Amino acid sequence: MELNDANLQTLTEYLRKTLSPDPAVRRPAEKFLESVEGTQNYPILLLTVLEKSQEDVIRVCSAVTFKNYIKRNWRIVEDEPNKISDPDRTAIKANIVNLMLTSPEQIQKQLSDAISIIGREDFPQKWPDLLTEMVNRFQSGDFHIINGILRTAHSLFKRYRHEFKSNELWSEIKLVLDTFAQPLTELFKATIDLCQTHATDINALKVLFSSLTLISKLFYSLNFQDLPEFFEDNMETWMTNFHNLLTLDNKLLQTDDEEEAGLLELLKSQICDNAALYAQKYDEEFQPYLPRFVTAIWNLLVTTGQEVKYDLLVSNAIQFLASVCERPHYKHLFEDQNVLTSICEKVIVPNMEFRSADEEAFEDNSEEYIIRDLEGSDIDTRRRAACDLVRGLCKFFEGPVTGIFSGYVNSMLAEYAKNPGVNWKHKDAAIYLVTSLASKAQTQKHGITQANELVNLSEFFVNHILIDLKSPNVNEFPVLKADAIKYVMTFRSQLPKEQLLEAVPLLVSHLQAESIVQHTYAAHALERLFTMRGANNSTLITPTEMAPFTEQLLNHLFKALAIPGSSENEYIMKAIMRSFSLLQDAIVPYIPTLIGQLTHKLLLVSKNPSKPHFNHYLFESLCLSIRVTCKANPDTVSSFEEALFPVFTEILQNDVQEFVPYVFQVMSLLLEIHSNSIPSSYMALFPYLLQPILWERTGNIPPLVRLLQAYLEKGAATIASTAADKIPGLLGVFQKLIASKANDHQGFYLLNSIVEHMPPDSITQYRKQIFILLFQRLQSSKTTKYVKSFLVFINLYSVKYGAIALQEIFDSIQPKMFGMVVEKIVIPEVQKVSGQVEKKICAVGITKILTECPAMMDTEYTKLWAPLLQALIGLFELPEDDSIPDDEHFIDIEDTPGYQTAFSQLAFAGKKEHDPIGDAVNNPKILLAQSLHKLSTACPGRVPSMLSTSLPAEALQYLQGYLQAATVQLV
């Protein structure tokens, strides 16, 4: 591509077309440019258009196109062709800096970005003169140019702030320091001098202050990895000037904008960062300067206003103080009572105040307000910084700080008392102050777990919190009400139970408040209180204690869902779920009404599921309604089915992916309640459940397996008689599942149910295939999880079909197979089996193999008899796994495994553990003793001799114990 007018003209036209709003014009132009960008001279043509075009839009368009071109093509990837020719590369590097500096700002920015992309690849080795070229421009005296250089330098050097130390990196920094540090320092001094000269010229000052901010950013990057010798030697110059700049004010530079930070704020904020860097990393060298900075930053805080534009500066400044005051050797800077008082009064208290911006968020953007305030996503707010400072100061001065704040809290409360209507924000600040002072450790689950002992939380509750909770007008001072509710929630673990009980009905009444924040907090507080544990691991607040308020609680919770803005409020729905779970039987009378409301809600949200938490708790609440009601009267299950199936059908038909796994779980719960047979409505759905497409979604697998298990438990006979043609499909699901390492255990759940419940004849023809598949998987990828499930299954098979059947089917697949499995899998691995039921199945299954399988006595398998018995005794005598207590009520939904993945497990659809052996065997040890006794009487003398020759003494001793307990003797 020649560098000539015709080509320039063509390129200009294509660039113009890329700006067209009409895709039919734009797309082909973009395609064309992409197709020619590999041609030599293309970038040079772009730069020429950028330089020479008379039209600004074309110039900018060319700059953007150039930058994107560089971004896509500059990096040379190993084993891939070089996408830009070497002469083009050289020409670009030779011209770009100059071009950038002489371009208007909009273009300068694009070119500066391009330079840093090139620099990242080529600097310093392949672009050795870049730095000197840049430094030389410092002499130009033209701050438009200088700022261009500084901006470019910043984009080149800022990676020093986050990359790992390496010789390569440090060599580069050293090189930069050698050429750049001295001129930068000179520029810094000269710029400051110019600020004096032009102190009254606002336009000049603006440019100069941008330079100073950029210089300060460069300082941060260059000093980040380690303290360079040059900057150590010139610390005086830099720090003195930084300090002066921090204390500087210039009326001209103050902006009217309330939101956007001005130049002065940006500069000071960066200087705070620089000081914090030195204080943290180069403490020893920085020590002489530090007290000055502490004073300056604190004065800065005292004189800075409440506007949002100062937020970054203030939070940086406070964080600086917070990090310094925790360090033992700076303790003295703060320990004077006057200093502490002044920091508390002038820095902490003002920054805890509720500002108009907070007020707006409280009213108009409650969702974000709640997330920030409740869930702590407030990392860089003033309040958070002020809290951190309180915590920092408490490290050494907890007593004095608490004392000082108590004074403030009292005076602010007194102010409030004088005129609540006007001074309510004082009380808000007082509560915030108490909270930040008292909180030493906190989690979402338990609220405050460690409190400052110097703060009397209970007294404060009685004197200042209760009064707002009790206020007859729930809609007055919503912020204070929200504060009071939050106080109860935050300190729930610290307050005595009487006070919590006193608060409960008050919280219930606040559910009616119009303010979203307020009723949300009320719901959340109730929900948290209901999860607190009392004595004996039961709930702290009992259903009996709740009895007087039950109706009102349920009533208000459901009404709150009707308040505008809260129709899908997850906190309210969670509170509903938790209330159901707490109240249990007490909700039964209300369910007929409530189930209609819940179903209606479900229908609405299923049109467009958008709040996953809300939806989850909605399903949990449905499950609880069913469980609690049907526990009292199982016959009511059909009324639930009537209410729910129409909605469920719609969800399944429309394939509402988010809800399908939930529907399967609720259906399982319902089906499991049926006592004898399976209703035909379920059977109609059976073929649908076997469709591969459903199983492709991992989130469906666990609930579908569970549902199929319920089908097998209730309807195995029906399936065998009316849907035998579906059995291969059912086994196909099993096969699909065991092929996956992630889902194999689900496959075994299904297989176990099939073996346990299906009439034996209906599966006879498939048995051998099943085992072959299991062996194939065992051979190809054996995992502990798989082996455990496998062992449980073969022993269940032995229990169900007998040990002989097991041995015969193994040996029919391959000679000696049974012995190999016993030797290589059962004996060495059986101790890994966990779970009481699983262990029991294995114990009974192995007992049968030992005592009811002639091959074990009379073939070469005999040598395995004693080792297998020994393994069984080991299984008995291993310390029992602690089973998880049955207290689902306390489960935090976020903690349940599976949540947040596609499978959303419902805690309250929970399945009772199923024991396929049940009461038939109460004590497997006794069964073993009795079975051995039976065996020994069948072939007298053999058992004792095998025991005495092959069983270790310790195992023998245990066995004697079992025999004694069973009162049998071996013969």
Add this chain to the structure above:
Amino acid sequence: MPAENMSDKRMSKFKNKGKEPTKMRDRRIAECVELRKAQRVESILKRRNISSLGDEEPLSPEFNTDNEQVISATIQEIVASVNGDCPEMQRQGCQAARKLLSRERNPPLKEIVEAGLLTRFVEFLGRNDDPTLQFEAAWSLTNVASGTSWHTQQVVEHGAVPAFIALLASPMLNISEQAVWALGNIAGDGPSYRDALIECGVIPALLARLTPDAPVGYLRNLTWTLSNLCRNKNPFPRFSAVQQMLPSIIQLLHHSDKSVLSDACWAVSYLTDGPNERIDVVIKTGILPRLVELLGFEELSVVTPALRSIGNIVSGSDLQTQAAIDAGVLSALPQLMRHPKSSVQKEAAWAVSNIAAGPCQQIQQLITCGLLAPLVDLLRNGDFKTQREAVWAVTNYTSGGTVDQVVHLVKCGALEAILNLLQVKDTKTVLVILDAINNIFLAAEKLGEVDKLCLLVEEVGGLDRIEFLQNHENNTVYRAAQALIEKYFSEDGEDQCLTTEATDTNFVFGASEVQKRFDF
């Protein structure tokens, strides 16, 4: 990625940590590119003799000025006197040169060299007939050699080395001492001159002067010069030379003078700053108990090199570390970790980090000897460099310690302390901390107490900090933080193997493959 390499590199500095046993370690970071000023605590490489003698006549006013003209005039006079034949003039000229070279500020080293005086000065070293001249010439050359490498090179290339070695034997103590000093400066220049001196037999000549009646001042210089002969790597001084010097250095380590002790300790620190074979040579002398004793001294100038030596030794093999432990180093470390100087705290933490990289028996000894409390203190209150070493100690400890040991460390408050450090402005340290957190979680997994640990991490504000790191500019850090969050604070995914045929309505049941023989 260079980032990961660096982490590995530091990792490989710890024994037992993912490195080939044959690979030689470079122990100190000092070999990397440095941005900082040279360490102030290190002993000096070269020294100029600026001490004024008692008989010093007051310097004439023009001698005190920095005026270049005066200097060049003086140098011309010196050249004239020195090149002349009159012994008295030679002495005077030489003395004038020595005085110029001994000025506190801006001694004209280069000018003296360029005036061509060195040939004559070296020649004067051989003038046994004129001890004063010998002395003045030796002093002048000492000071020239104290300059930059270029200056030292000039002195050596004028043939001063054999002359100085010969002078060591001078019956005049002050002349011999000056020769010791000059040789020290030459040895301090670097490995090549050091080895050149050793080739010329400097060691036996020096050791011959190490007698019980040698005055303390003389011994100080001698010890310093010996230490410079032990100094520098790439290459190290050859083994035979080390073997020659070691007995005398050990002897000096028992001297009562602090300055002698200090340089003798520095010598040991240089000798131990190398591969395990080098460390072994030192350990075999049985010096460890004395080194440990020196750790308890008050003088920083003794403690610093003694601690450096111990630090080097415990970065050696497990056996070498055990030897240091058996010598009692663990009872000396706690007070050094609480030393008022942060540089000592840092070195002590470094030593602990290396011991923590050992087998769990040695970790147990850290616990038994009460090192965890001061370690946690350093994590909380140390200066940045100390905190960084302490963090490494925690990470090493948690990756090699038993579950019980890790639990113990957490109970001592280390977890909270490192979580607080997640906000440090040093990317590598942040990554190392994330590593430690991960190790602690692995221990919790074994105990089935992940939930408890999650709560603890959240309680002390650690979860917020880890979450915040998910926005970190550095990819490795961001990924490590994300991995922790995903693994312990939320849920994880799954994977697949074999496949099953499917139609629209069903999966097809049945083993598809040809039968293979099963063998488990």
